[in-house]
Amino acid sequence: MLAARYLAGYPPELIQQAERLRLEGRLADHLARRLPERHEVRSDTALFDYVQALKNRHMRNAGPLNFVGFDAKLRVLQQALGTHTRRSQVQGAKLKTRREIRVATLFKEAPAALLNMIVVHELAHLRELDHNKAFYSLCQHMEPDYFQLEFDLRLYLMHQEDAK
Numbered sequence: 513m514l515a516a517r518y519l520a521g522y523p524p525e526l527i528q529q530a531e532r533l534r535l536e537g538r539l540a541d542h543l544a545r546r547l548p549e550r551h552e553v554r555s556d557t558a559l560f561d562y563v564q565a566l567k568n569r570h571m572r573n574a575g576p577l578n579f580v581g582f583d584a585k586l587r588v589l590q591q592a593l594g595t596h597t598r599r600s601q602v603q604g605a606k607l608k609t610r611r612e613i614r615v616a617t618l619f620k621e622a623p624a625a626l627l628n629m630i631v632v633h634e635l636a637h638l639r640e641l642d643h644n645k646a647f648y649s650l651c652q653h654m655e656p657d658y659f660q661l662e663f664d665l666r667l668y669l670m671h672q673e674d675a676k
């Protein structure tokens with residue numbers, strides 16, 4: 513069952529519901545209705561401006577960003593949403609954390625609300641490395657609908673895999 517993989521950890525009823533939508537071929541319609549707005553963020557420069565604007569609004573004190581860009585190799589489910597390993601580089605005995613925001617290339621074409629959600633997710637990691645309670649409350653502070661949107665993103669990714 514594809515939904516079980518994309519929605520690991522969610523209540524079984526929700527997984528069943530998603531799988532039904534998928535098998536009945538209603539996922540695309542469902543997503544189009546939930547997430548109608550598009551965006552124009554197609555380049556690394558545009559993404560930088562987009563991220564910087566959100567950062568200025570919510571996380572002005574987090575220090576300047578070292579890197580912002582789209583990344584074609586990033587796997588969203590496993591690397592962005594999945595269980596996080598700490599994103600610090602060990603340099604000698606000193607831990608150095610780079611403030612980098614990498615967004616999977618598929619978000620160029622994704623609905624606007626999902627780009628917003630993933631950028632909020634990555635911005636929250638500037639302060640909280642792990643997916644803990646403080647991390648998610650920071651996400652919710654920046655995007656009150658965060659949890660619903662993360663669920664929608666998982667549906668979207670599931671649909672992308674089906675469409676391949």
Ligand SMILES: [Zn+2]
Pocket residue numbers: 591592593594596633637643
């Ligand atoms: Zn994460």
